[in-house]
Amino acid sequence: MKVKNKKSRVNSNSPIGIFDSGFGGLTVFKAIRKLMPRENIIYFGDTARVPYGTKSADSVVSFSAQISEYLVSKKIKILVVACNTSSALALDELRRSIKVPVIGVIEPSVNAVCSDDRNKKILILATSSTIKSRAYSKQLRKKNKKLLIYEKACPLFVPVIEEGCAGKNFAKQIVKEYLLPLKKKKFDAIILGCTHYPVLKKVIKGVMGKKIRVINSSAQAAAAVYEKLSDLELLNKSKKGHERFIVSDDPQKFTALAGELLNIRIKNLKIKRF
Amino acid sequence: MKVKNKKSRVNSNSPIGIFDSGFGGLTVFKAIRKLMPRENIIYFGDTARVPYGTKSADSVVSFSAQISEYLVSKKIKILVVACNTSSALALDELRRSIKVPVIGVIEPSVNAVCSDDRNKKILILATSSTIKSRAYSKQLRKKNKKLLIYEKACPLFVPVIEEGCAGKNFAKQIVKEYLLPLKKKKFDAIILGCTHYPVLKKVIKGVMGKKIRVINSSAQAAAAVYEKLSDLELLNKSKKGHERFIVSDDPQKFTALAGELLNIRIKNLKIKRF
Numbered sequence: 207m208k209v210k211n212k213k214s215r216v217n218s219n220s221p222i223g224i225f226d227s228g229f230g231g232l233t234v235f236k237a238i239r240k241l242m243p244r245e246n247i248i249y250f251g252d253t254a255r256v257p258y259g260t261k262s263a264d265s266v267v268s269f270s271a272q273i274s275e276y277l278v279s280k281k282i283k284i285l286v287v288a289c290n291t292s293s294a295l296a297l298d299e300l301r302r303s304i305k306v307p308v309i310g311v312i313e314p315s316v317n318a319v320c321s322d323d324r325n326k327k328i329l330i331l332a333t334s335s336t337i338k339s340r341a342y343s344k345q346l347r348k349k350n351k352k353l354l355i356y357e358k359a360c361p362l363f364v365p366v367i368e369e370g371c372a373g374k375n376f377a378k379q380i381v382k383e384y385l386l387p388l389k390k391k392k393f394d395a396i397i398l399g400c401t402h403y404p405v406l407k408k409v410i411k412g413v414m415g416k417k418i419r420v421i422n423s424s425a426q427a428a429a430a431v432y433e434k435l436s437d438l439e440l441l442n443k444s445k446k447g448h449e450r451f452i453v454s455d456d457p458q459k460f461t462a463l464a465g466e467l468l469n470i471r472i473k474n475l476k477i478k479r480f
Numbered sequence: 481m482k483v484k485n486k487k488s489r490v491n492s493n494s495p496i497g498i499f500d501s502g503f504g505g506l507t508v509f510k511a512i513r514k515l516m517p518r519e520n521i522i523y524f525g526d527t528a529r530v531p532y533g534t535k536s537a538d539s540v541v542s543f544s545a546q547i548s549e550y551l552v553s554k555k556i557k558i559l560v561v562a563c564n565t566s567s568a569l570a571l572d573e574l575r576r577s578i579k580v581p582v583i584g585v586i587e588p589s590v591n592a593v594c595s596d597d598r599n600k601k602i603l604i605l606a607t608s609s610t611i612k613s614r615a616y617s618k619q620l621r622k623k624n625k626k627l628l629i630y631e632k633a634c635p636l637f638v639p640v641i642e643e644g645c646a647g648k649n650f651a652k653q654i655v656k657e658y659l660l661p662l663k664k665k666k667f668d669a670i671i672l673g674c675t676h677y678p679v680l681k682k683v684i685k686g687v688m689g690k691k692i693r694v695i696n697s698s699a700q701a702a703a704a705v706y707e708k709l710s711d712l713e714l715l716n717k718s719k720k721g722h723e724r725f726i727v728s729d730d731p732q733k734f735t736a737l738a739g740e741l742l743n744i745r746i747k748n749l750k751i752k753r754f
Contacts, residue, residue: 376657
């Protein structure tokens with residue numbers, strides 16, 4: 207029913223709505239753009255209230271609902287919650303309250319882990335709020351009770367990445383501080399449970415060993431969006447999609463980070479304050 | 481006139497209102513409590529929107545005005561803006577819009593630097609927004625045109641401190657990353673232009689040399705509050721002051737950080753959401 211309601215108001219030309227607490231969700235934007243070059247996309251970064259990862263569940267749910275309603279008012283055909291903290295804490299509430307399909311970044315990674323039999327011992331890296339919510343481990347255990355799951359909050363990764371310091375020597379030291387004590391457990395796979403973390407992927411592999419499988423929640427989410435739109439016959443057939451970016455604060459920093467760290471050129475950036 | 485208005489509504493028993501973007505302003509609270517044990521104090525930490533240091537001027541002014549109005553509604557006799565970013569960007573606006581005296585954390589440090597003739601070459605450490613605002617250097621230059629002033633934004637200090645990592649080896653590496661290239665300039669004094677930074681004072685002195693004078697903006701602000709209340713004959717003569725703490729999000733983290741890093745026991749913490 208929800209989908210019917212939605213299809214009556216939107217069509218394949220309607221945009222995909224993506225939101226994140228800030229710039230990190232651009233890794234999801236990038237994965238979606240690569241997979242679906244014909245889609246129109248609206249990206250919202252809540253740069254006035256970033257980061258979400260250290261805020262309470264109540265605040266994260268309330269911020270997420272506010273942004274989702276705003277994006278729905280822009281006639282999006284699907285909502286992508288490109289923020290792990292928000293996917294962990296607000297997804298059920300958003301699915302109840304808004305009328306378009308909602309894709310988070312957790313479920314797709316959980317499916318990717320469980321579809322590979324070699325994955326028996328899993329390490330989840332995420333922000334404090336995501337880890338506290340236990341969203342990844344609960345969903346993983348629901349699918350496969352035999353998995354050995356370890357979780358580690360890495361709250362300094364986001365500021366280090368946002369300050370453009372992922373290549374500095376101290377970034378490696380911070381990664382070691384968090385991960386070296388866990389190396390001896392010999393994990394089969396690591397889930398990068400925060401959309402920023404792919405920026406540190408090489409450093410993480412350097413510390414944990416090249417053989418470990420790294421599940422990138424951004425790429426998995428993009429694949430799930432493709433599948434959903436395909437199911438709903440809402441994939442765009444037009445020649446080339448356009449994109450709009452909206453932030454709640456400091457457009458300069460957002461544009462600079464997008465360019466420096468993700469090689470994304472931001473044009474026509476708008477500000478929307480709540 | 482403002483003061484007259486104010487005196488008619490408040491008395492010496494009225495509380496001192498302090499606000500900060502989060503927990504950092506507790507260094508100002510602690511300095512005020514030490515200097516004025518008889519004062520009643522209300523402290524507000526905007527933990528839902530922390531940090532301010534990486535947000536735009538517009539957002540910082542708007543958040544600060546909202547909190548100040550809230551504190552004035554609690555009948556405070558003086559407002560202490562215990563956040564350097566907010567003192568840099570919002571102080572003039574607050575002084576125009578609210579009816580109690582407003583003390584920031586910048587002016588008192590500027591006065592402390594300029595009252596010591598040995599201070600000729602000064603280094604200011606602060607968040608990106610404070611440095612961008614040039615609030616410290618403008619005020620210093622106004623008082624003493626001959627000063628040689630250097631400014632350095634240290635955006636990773638706050639997250640490192642808030643994650644309780646000031647004692648880790650990588651914290652020293654981050655301090656070195658920011659400060660070692662500046663050591664050869666042989667500064668007479670450093671202003672810690674962010675209320676969090678006193679937590680890293682020892683590490684900073686370790687990198688910059690023991691002889692350098694470190695101006696702590698929290699202690700200087702407390703002295704300015706004392707002087708102002710004394711001038712207005714509003715110092716409290718009662719036996720022992722009480723204190724209230726209000727945050728906009730996540731009381732557990734606030735309480736834990738206050739205890740671990742500043743040895744402040746928080747009781748009766750309330751949440752106020754905007």
